[in-house]
Amino acid sequence: QVTLVESGGGSVQDGGFLRLSCSASGLAFSSYTMVWFRQAPGKEREFVATVSGSGFLTSYADSVKGRFTFSRDNAKNITFLEMKNLKAEDTSVYLCGARLGYSGSRYATNIDYWGQGTQVTVSS
Secondary structure, eight states, rough: OOOEEOOOOOEETOOOEEEEEEEEEOGGGGGEEEEEEETTTTSOOOEEEETTTSSSSEEEOTTTTEEEEEEETTTTEEEEEEEOOGGGGEEEEEEEEEBBBBTTTSGGGGGGEEEEOOEEEEEE
């Protein structure tokens, strides 16, 4: 049974910082590209960031590039999303996902497994 569990969400002010984590079990972790998506009420699930199985390759949505950093610790089966200079438009439920391989990881329909999500709220 594959389980992905997010943590680290919360409420911060504009310009604030949060670090999300995603703990994985039940899969060959390093064989999976890991992703973060976000989904606000009434909106489509939106790509945020992806990291390759090795951790060497990362890609970010333009909206978060330069502010968010995605990393993974394959020895501990954990990924991290460090979010700085948070903005109101970053408010969303953040979802961890896993895809076998690498291609197509920017598209929610191609993700094999999802966590339940963690809420991030940014206010002034």
